[in-house]
């Protein structure tokens with residue numbers, strides 16, 4: 001099947017009340033139009049043309065050269081929008097699927113079935129219809145006495161009887177290329193909205209004795225078009241449910257699916273366990289046996305096998321097998337936890353590697369740090385990696401031991417097997433195997449309290 005698709009995305013999307021073009025609003029972490037393009041690709045569509053308005057640069061910036069673009073300078077209606085693709089599709093053979101950029105919920109299988117039904121019926125046009133309880137706002141499918149396609153009537157042009165029809169035009173169609181453009185040249189904006197309606201093309205084809213078919217689809221949810229934020233949230237809910245169900249069927253445990261959020265592009269292995277209030281975002285990949293949550297957010301990460309992340313935020317980092325994070329820690333972009341590494345409670349680390357089996361158990365900040373294997377970082381230790389102008393690196397070699405509450409003033413290196421005494425502010429490298437002490441010596445003043453008390457007056461009232 002060598003089908004082409006025309007995606008209509010030139011509309012302004014005014015009802016979104018947004019500075020962002022409608023089709024770029026994300027659903028489950030992916031812009032609406034990227035879902036549409038992915039669905040078309042999965043359905044086997046080879047060539048995708050996106051009709052954009054004059055401010056289409058953002059859409060082009062997102063989709064890049066993966067698709068072709070056609071500019072519709074003025075939004076004169078859906079028919080006018082498709083007509084803009086004529087030059088690009090000149091001489092094409094095979095079916096052309098037309099779909100709106102704001103309908104991200106079609107299953108690829110549905111689109112494939114639509115194209116196949118169109119081809120096997122030898123129709124010149126096939127429209128996907130659904131039956132809805134409330135057809136308000138949609139074009140109505142009007143059938144003839146033989147129950148076949150007669151025409152599509154827009155809400156604003158509908159008579160009282162037509163308005164009662166609950167079978168609606170989804171806005172998704174398949175056409176044969178030549179008759180489509182021939183008919184598009186014949187439509188006129190003589191209607192309530194003074195627009196060139198794509199829907200009129202079907203009636204024209206039919207009047208010219210061409211075959212027009214209706215592909216009635218049982219799941220009306222798939223045809224949901226997003227015009228406002230309420231529908232955006234509805235689409236998000238539907239897609240999230242599908243994603244959750246897919247991963248649970250693939251072997252992922254979700255203790256409370258209702259509070260488990262997995263983005264469209266995330267990938268989870270069997271026997272991953274997601275605990276309540278957990279967000280797996282972006283292109284995160286999680287390997288088998290890892291347990292994430294409760295109350296965790298993991299974005300654009302690679303998580304190895306049997307990793308534990310508890311009540312933590314982990315961004316753009318990789319966590320190797322058997323490493324653990326949390327509770328209450330923040331792993332910022334550019335970190336890597338090697339096998340069996342641990343970042344415990346109330347830590348923040350950024351652009352930092354924690355080597356195999358190394359531990360950063362509590363209350364620590366590490367920035368731009370490279371830690372070898374078998375290192376232990378005491379509670380309260382921080383790297384002073386920023387001098388107000390530049391960031392500097394800290395290196396802590398294999399087997400080193402940094403006592404509690406140290407300040408490591410970068411750039412600085414703690415050699416292999418070296419110790420740093422608790423409470424040190426380290427400004428010079430500590431050689432391998434040495435003890436670095438950088439604090440003043442303790443001095444005890446005998447009987448100081450007694451003398452101080454007798455010198456001071458009795459405490460004031462209140």
Ligand code: UD1
Pocket residue numbers: 008009010011012051072074075076077078079080081100101102137138139140152154168169170171196197198199225
């Ligand atoms: C359209 C259909 C209607 C159908 C409904 C389904 C027509 C005349 N009507 O109505 O029968 O029930 O979709 O949602 O087609 N667009 C452009 N350029 C334009 C106008 C629109 O690219 O000049 C794009 C929009 O960005 C949008 C899509 O086409 O993605 C649909 O446009 P919209 O104005 O929402 O059509 P509806 O009035 O909803």
Ligand code: CA
Pocket residue numbers: 225227
């Ligand atoms: Ca619409």
